[in-house]
Amino acid sequence: MTLAAPSLRVVLDQRQGPAFEADRKTSLLRTLLDAGYIVSCNGEEGELAPLDASQLLVLREGTAAEDQEAESTEGQIPVTFRGVRKLDADAVLGLVRELQGSTAEPGDWKPWFPVIDYDRCTNCMQCLSFCLFGVYDVDEDKTIDVAQPEKCKTNCPACSRVCPEVAILFPKYKNGPINGDEVQAQDVQREKMKTDISSLLGGDIYSMLRERHARANTRFSKERDEERALKERRRCLVKLQQELDIPEEVLAQLPSAEQILEKASRHSSPRDGSS
Amino acid sequence: MSCSGSRILYCNCTYARVVAQETKAAVLDGLAQSGVAFDAVPDLCELAARRDPALERLAAGDSPLEIVACYPRAVRWLFHAAGAPLPEDGVTIHNMRTEAPETTLATVLGSETEPTQPETSS
Numbered sequence: 001m002t003l004a005a006p007s008l009r010v011v012l013d014q015r016q017g018p019a020f021e022a023d024r025k026t027s028l029l030r031t032l033l034d035a036g037y038i039v040s041c042n043g044e045e046g047e048l049a050p051l052d053a054s055q056l057l058v059l060r061e062g063t064a065a066e067d068q069e070a071e072s073t074e075g076q077i078p079v080t081f082r083g084v085r086k087l088d089a090d091a092v093l094g095l096v097r098e099l100q101g102s103t104a105e106p107g108d109w110k111p112w113f114p115v116i117d118y119d120r121c122t123n124c125m126q127c128l129s130f131c132l133f134g135v136y137d138v139d140e141d142k143t144i145d146v147a148q149p150e151k152c153k154t155n156c157p158a159c160s161r162v163c164p165e166v167a168i169l170f171p172k173y174k175n176g177p178i179n180g181d182e183v184q185a186q187d188v189q190r191e192k193m194k195t196d197i198s199s200l201l202g203g204d205i206y207s208m209l210r211e212r213h214a215r216a217n218t219r220f221s222k223e224r225d226e227e228r229a230l231k232e233r234r235r236c237l238v239k240l241q242q243e244l245d246i247p248e249e250v251l252a253q254l255p256s257a258e259q260i261l262e263k264a265s266r267h268s269s270p271r272d273g274s275s
Numbered sequence: 276m277s278c279s280g281s282r283i284l285y286c287n288c289t290y291a292r293v294v295a296q297e298t299k300a301a302v303l304d305g306l307a308q309s310g311v312a313f314d315a316v317p318d319l320c321e322l323a324a325r326r327d328p329a330l331e332r333l334a335a336g337d338s339p340l341e342i343v344a345c346y347p348r349a350v351r352w353l354f355h356a357a358g359a360p361l362p363e364d365g366v367t368i369h370n371m372r373t374e375a376p377e378t379t380l381a382t383v384l385g386s387e388t389e390p391t392q393p394e395t396s397s
Contacts, residue, residue, distance in 0.1 A: 035317075040312075052328040052329050115356050180347070182348065
């Protein structure tokens with residue numbers, strides 16, 4: 001999937017005509033926010049709304065004479081005015097969706113992805129090595145980066161659990177410090193006591209996979225036992241699932257051995273894991 | 276603007292249930308009924324993921340910014356991830372996951388309401 005482009009910001013305008021009644025304003029806010037729209041409420045005085053690159057849809061609780069359509073611009077930003085005096089919250093939402101036109105519906109993706117606390121991150125690249133879904137990459141400065149957040153698997157916090165510095169957050173996770181709560185000394189100690197998966201596998205998961213693949217090419221030609229290999233893989237996955245809080249559906253979406261090896265070949269040059 | 280001249284940003288955390296529904300409702304009701312100007316966003320995480328220009332605007336403003344969302348460490352690094360890092364000074368982050376709505380509203384709106392819990396801010 002691709003993330004929806006920003007499109008429309010709704011303004012509840014109090015500056016002209018009668019103000020929105022408090023309960024109605026709350027109802028409109030809830031409905032629009034639940035549908036994924038940004039809403040700016042202005043005061044009775046002051047500017048229409050602070051501007052950014054988003055198109056503005058200004059809703060007013062005008063009298064009948066003011067319930068008219070109008071278009072204008074604020075600088076380079078297109079502004080559309082609509083009177084909504086006779087419309088309930090659902091009808092207002094329908095109006096907003098209609099005016100948004102053909103752009104993608106907001107809120108069709110649960111925003112679950114890792115956020116890096118660079119005050120703690122040491123650029124060790126364990127997360128890059130660990131994640132098999134291509135969420136992480138390095139930027140032009142060779143710094144770890146969440147390059148493709150939309151590829152993250154919803155409710156899977158596993159990369160944060162292999163981070164030795166507790167530097168990876170998932171703001172929607174249930175527990176601290178992964179949810180962004182302050183990191184305590186015992187949290188760091190607990191992470192350091194965990195099995196270092198990278199070390200366990202010889203320092204680099206992808207090097208290990210390449211070597212294992214090479215060994216398998218010779219060994220399996222002599223003693224191929226796919227059933228045993230599958231059983232071993234299942235056992236390892238169950239253990240990983242329990243230790244790292246990985247949802248079942250994420251395990252079901254793991255890339256195939258061929259995809260993993262293809263990724264390994266793309267990471268063929270040794271990486272400097274220190275910062 | 277709030278009573279104290281700050282800008283206010285409210286995050287509705289629409290796509291998760293990590294903030295109690297009644298807390299979000301109470302804070303949103305309080306802001307709406309106060310008559311102050313404020314920005315309400317459906318979900319800061321989503322905006323950060325798609326680098327919405329609203330985050331850059333909010334981070335770059337001159338006046339103090341009161342953010343009503345979740346853990347300050349998460350909020351700060353979400354803005355950073357969006358390419359709109361928050362300034363070191365002038366930003367207060369209120370955590371609806373731990374803070375009572377009356378406390379948040381009292382601070383943000385500058386009302387006379389007595390806080391019931393210590394404030395969580397960056």
